[in-house]
Amino acid sequence: MHKGMLLLTVLLIGVMIAIPAILVRFDDEDPLTKNNASGQTALDSGPTIKVYLTEEKQVEKVPLERYIRGVVAAEMPADFHLEALKAQAMVARTYIVDRLAKGNFDDMQEMGGKAAEAHVTDSVNHQVYRNDEALKAEWGDKYDTYVKRINQAVAETKGQVILYEGEPIYAAFFSTSNGQTENSEDYFSSSYPYLRSVPSPWDQASPKFNDQKSYSVQEFVQHLTQSTGKEVAVSASVGNGWLKVIEQTEGGRIAKIQVGDQVFTGRQVREALDLSSSDFKWKVEGDTITLTTEGYGHGVGMSQWGANLMGKKGKRAEEIIHYYYQGVTIAGMEKTLAQIEDDN
Template sequence: MKGTTILCLLLFLAMLCIPFLAIGANLSGSLPDSPRVTDSGPPAELEKASFRIRDESTNEILTVGDRDFLYGAIVTEMAPSAEPEALKAQAVAAYTYYSRQRALAREQNADSDFSADPQNWKVYVSKEQMQERWGESFQEYYDKLTEVIDCIAGQTLQSDGELIDATYFAISSGKTESSEDVWGGKLDYLVPVASPGDLFASGYQTTASFSAEEFRTAIQEKAPDADFSGDPSTWVGEAACTNSGSVKQITIGGQPVDGDDVRSAFGLRSSNFTLACADSIFTFTVRGYGHGVGMSQTGAQFMAQQGSDYQEILAWYYPNTTLVSV
């Protein structure tokens, strides 16, 4: 009896470890080579550059140095308690994304590079806001961020000599999306990759339910010609999905409705959903959180916990790119 119990326990532990072993095999065997860091300028250049950020609440233009921006941008996307290598990956992705936004804005002679909402911790926050939120933990977290930034300052991801569109999001469905499927533009560095660590996230799967009247009202704003006659169970038809599972289009009331429009109509966390109707109640089962393109922040944290460094994380989520120090 004792031997049987031990055997069952060992089998359970083996099953639990299978997903971790799988990603471990990927990271050691099929993970793309870490992007080579190419030096094209001294790190001191980072101290001279700045971003012009429009505050969405006040309409004021904030001038923020590149290094200061990194502090404020990292913590609007990841908790400072996250793994250092995940924070480094997030820092490089954010700096690349917003450096690209800056370059595009200045080509167009715009009066600001991009907008942010510091009041609501969106895109960028100040050091003073961090102090207010973190209290006694401020110095510990700020010192940790300083170590992260010292390591990656000035590094960007590039493809064919150009800054990439380094998009990121919270949680995938277990596989990221291609930019072509979500936004229509094909980029060889924004392609589907496995992100199995996301399945362990507490917010990986969510549900949302609506009455027939709530469902009809929400959809009519997106598809005013939809026909809602007959039993509610007949209102929803077939769905066309991406390779990674997000709904591209779904038939509702006889009309095709974009998956993103359904997501926004019902406030869903992603477009990767299934929809069921029972007793005139419509229930969405949603996987992941965000648009799904680029780096999964939850996946980056999982990879860091498994021993991957930031270069390996970036190579995994942004294949066919080069890490360049500017």
């Protein structure tokens, strides 16, 4: 073979080998841990969030986007569809930006001690949050894979929050619906125009869609009395007649139910008996009552399993947000964030 042709062939082979290697290197770069021109990573951007770690009883200070990563990782399974993770990132960011903008931390002051120095806890009282140390312990050898997925979700939604009429929304979310979400006022005390009941039929594929619990009638009544303070009188001849649904919500859950001589909300029964949902049916056999629920959580706002399955059906994060939160917009909060940074 001519020397020139040989040299050209070797060169072409070298290029063919080098290009995939370069592409692999680029693909492996984590969008949130890659340094920018100033040497800062995207994870280190945004105002400082002061998180009270309830187990350690210490305050951890983290940049906003790193905090969002820790919330998404704690609140949603890391193997969920990327678009669902992105939607969760926007929800988490909206919550904390709204809280910082309002500047009301009275609940932290009431906790006292170190907590009084923080903006939020790492618990369900606000948003569940896990730092890197906790995630490494929880995920083990899957840490690198999972954290890269979460980082991508945070990076691709960086700075984006959900607004209604220019203000951050109350970004409620939960695990699994009963096939329909709730109007906010049917579970909470407040009515929000963007938290309306919508169908969420995808949730039936969730492993948390069904649950069942059994109690003795005496235990059932005791739990209700202890939780609500209402004394319940039940007929001596126990049967299904002492339980009667009076009203249902638009989302198909129990709004009001008569138990013996008292009336309770579905939420009161759910919380007193630690049920997965306020959509429940029951069966009484002898002295035992068995309750079967559909859905997991309060049912208001974004269904996480619904979002995951919508993502698998090709829906983008923005479409998921607009579906579960009616009439909202997605935008950056540059002015609000700048104000927060000035205050920190």
